[in-house]
Structures are given as structure tokens and as C-alpha cells.
Amino acid sequence: MIMSLTDFVESGNTRLDQQLLFSAEIDKMTDVLRRTLLINKSRRENDAEHSWHIATMAMLFSEYTVEPVNVSRAVQMCVVHDIVEIDAGDTFAYDVQGNSDKAEREKEAADKLFAKLPPDQGEMIRSLWEEFDAMETPDAKYAACMDRLQPFLHNTLTDGHTWDEGKVARESVEKRMAVIKEFMPEVYKWVAANIDRSVQKGWLAP
């Protein structure tokens, strides 16, 4: 893996060098694989693809939220919400053990990763990520809904691939989708109908 100041000419501006190096560093998001398949089933999707997909979706679904959201902020939250996984790795949503130390692993990754940026920008991205992760503000709830709706859509269109592989039960998916039920009830109706169908098809354990 290339990626040091010796690999390109320095700019003479330390701040700009930090920003360029961070830009190079985050290309590693293409190498963090998720459990979800692409809709064409050719392979697992990666974090860069997933983050782009939910950022785009965040531009489309805000009319269904029960509280107003700032779409621009939510889009940016979607863009950066998984960057810590460059160091912490992706944790499967339905992996109980993996999720037990997820917070700690991601905090360490954030300390390491965001320190590469100029302090004000490291803080800006870290705040967005922490807000996303806490899932308390309307913008964070909306971004979290996109982060759950997109893989749900993929699973629904790939014969429940991730659920089937992980022997996931209906109850776990309902728990994972709870933020959509609370924050986007109109969208949840569609989710609920497809959970029913997925159980009928045998993709989800009843």
C-alpha cells in the first residue's frame, strides 16, 4: 500500500498535505466488505459503495419523517458514517459478539483516523459520526433509517442473502428496523410487508 508524503511532492502547506493524505487514506473504504450483496448478486458490497448509496437515498426519502430533517446534514452524515471501519472493520449488524466491543474498537479507530486531519476538520467529521452513532437527533435518525433501509432493500432483492447466511430471525430484523418504524412509519409499512414475505419464503426464521 502506497500512501506517504514521499509518494507525491509535498505542497509546502502542511494543512493541505494532511487533507490530501487523508483523502488517499479513505480510499481504503473500498476494501472494507459488508455482508450485503450487490443487487446484481455478483459480489459483496463495500463501505464506499454503501455510503454513496445511502447518501443518495437520503436525498429522496425525507418527506416521510415524523419530524423535519436537514437533508444536507443527513447526506454528509451518510457520507462519513462508516469511515472508522477503515480501522475497526465492518461489524455484521446481527453479530451479537462482534457488537459487544464495537463501540470500543470504533472509538480507537476514530482517535487514530481523525488525528490525520487538521484538528478542526477531524473534530467536524468526528462530531457527525458521533451524532449518527448516538441516533438521537432527527438528522441522525433519518441517516440511520437510510443505513437500514438500503441493506433491507438489497436483502429483499437478493433472496434474503444476508439473513439466510446469518440464520437471522424475524425478531432481530424487526429490532434493527425499529428506527424506521418510529421515524418513518409510512416507509415501515413497506418494510413490515416485506418482512412477512421473507418469513413466508423461508429467508428469515419465524
Add this chain to the structure above:
Amino acid sequence: MIMSLTDFVESGNTRLDQQLLFSAEIDKMTDVLRRTLLINKSRRENDAEHSWHIATMAMLFSEYTVEPVNVSRAVQMCVVHDIVEIDAGDTFAYDVQGNSDKAEREKEAADKLFAKLPPDQGEMIRSLWEEFDAMETPDAKYAACMDRLQPFLHNTLTDGHTWDEGKVARESVEKRMAVIKEFMPEVYKWVAANIDRSVQKGWLAP
């Protein structure tokens, strides 16, 4: 390729169905390959990865623009700037013939693709894309700078892969980077120094 209303239960809300189908459709961006290599050189990057990468970079470089920009708008422009390539395909920046009918191919793709969305949202995304493409407003110029800086960074870190493969000359790269020279002169100093080095290394024809 799956992707029709028969593959998941309809929501009973036509608008929501359109938005969900469009969300599934755009996953095809993962299948549009660019000439640029990932920085780890493992493979060519795709449009979803590239779009995510420049959207993230747009959150970091606005301090260098000669006119103020609206970062939120620029991020959204980056997110959607290549969606028409799902139908039109990626056109190599240094391919003279491919670029001669690019505008026409992309307009047809836009007509087809954005018609899948509810009209107000199709129009919203189309406007952002057209603004990006025209490269006249400050936000569009800034997004265009990111769209050029990111592959430049990749080329610089992958031994000039794309330039070398395409037998690209210094002058062509300078022309492509002109918007950075005009709109982000501090960043262009770094670009210029690395163009010089790339010529010295033999990655770019003098």
C-alpha cells in the same frame, strides 16, 4: 438482474414505490468501471466508489476556493454527478472520440433515468447534474475540482497508471486540471508540481 415491483411487495404508495425502485436501480453504479485504479492498485474503481470519494473530499477542501461555495450543495452534486453513466457509460476524460457524443448520450440517459423518479425529484437531481456539467456556478466549479483532484491523486499514487495506459500528454492533463488552476490556485501549485514530476518519471508524455 432482479429489479421490478414483482420482486418486492408494493407499498401501496406509488411515489414511495418509485423512490424504492430508483434506489435499487442506482446500485448499478457499482458496475460502471472507470479507468482509474484504486490506490491499492488491486482493480479499477467504479462510479459509486468515485462519487463517494469526491463527496467526502468536498467536505474538506472548500477553504481554498477563490469564491465562497455552499459545501452542502457541492457534496450533493458530487453524490449525483455520475448517475447518468448507469445508461451512458463512463467516458474516459482523455478520449477525444468518446467525448464527441458524450453530451448527447448523457442527455438521453438522463431522460430515461430521471423519469423513474417522482417528477419533482427527477427535476431536482437533473438540475444538480446539469449545473455540475455546465461548470459555471461556484458550487459546480468546486465539485468539478474534486472530480479532477481525486483521479489526479490516484494517478499520482499508482505510477500514473491511467495516463500511461492512455498515452496522455502533459498538455491534456493541464487542460483537464484548468478548473483547479482557476478556482483553487493554492491546490493547483501541488497539482503543477506533481505534473512536473510525472513527466520526469515518464508517466506523462512531455
